[in-house]
Amino acid sequence: MIVKVKATLGTEKYYTEVIAGENKLITDEPVNKGGGNKGFNPFEVLATSLASCTAATLRMYIDRKGWDIPTINVEVDLENFPQTKNTQFCRIIDFGNTEVSEEMKDKLFKIADACPIHKILTNNIEVLTKI
Secondary structure, three states: OOOOOEEEEOOOOOOEEEEEOOEEEEEOOOHHHOOOOOOEOHHHHHHHHHHHHHHHHHHHHHHHHOOOOOOOEEEEEEEEEOOOOEEEEEEEEEOOOOOOOHHHHHHHHHHHHOOHHHHHHOOOOOOOOOO
């Protein structure tokens, strides 16, 4: 699977339009970093990828099983430690007011780890740059 996105940054500091196919989102930096805080910062976009992919992967599985779980909440906290070159994602999943058995929780935990973004983030990553 190939995904193509194009980010365009003009003269307005850090305000970036990102296009993927027919969809567009805005990224920016917070005011305290010189931006206008008009969109997600790049770290938020990365955490969003894990949260939304996890939720979608769980929804597909829950629907296939026919389980009555109307709400899936996925919260991701990303903490970056540049000094040690480590990054930690903390993913918290809940199902609103729905009671979920321990057996279901065990299976859903495994399914969350099967999310494609989780797999990418926990495998080797290589970034190739061309100018």
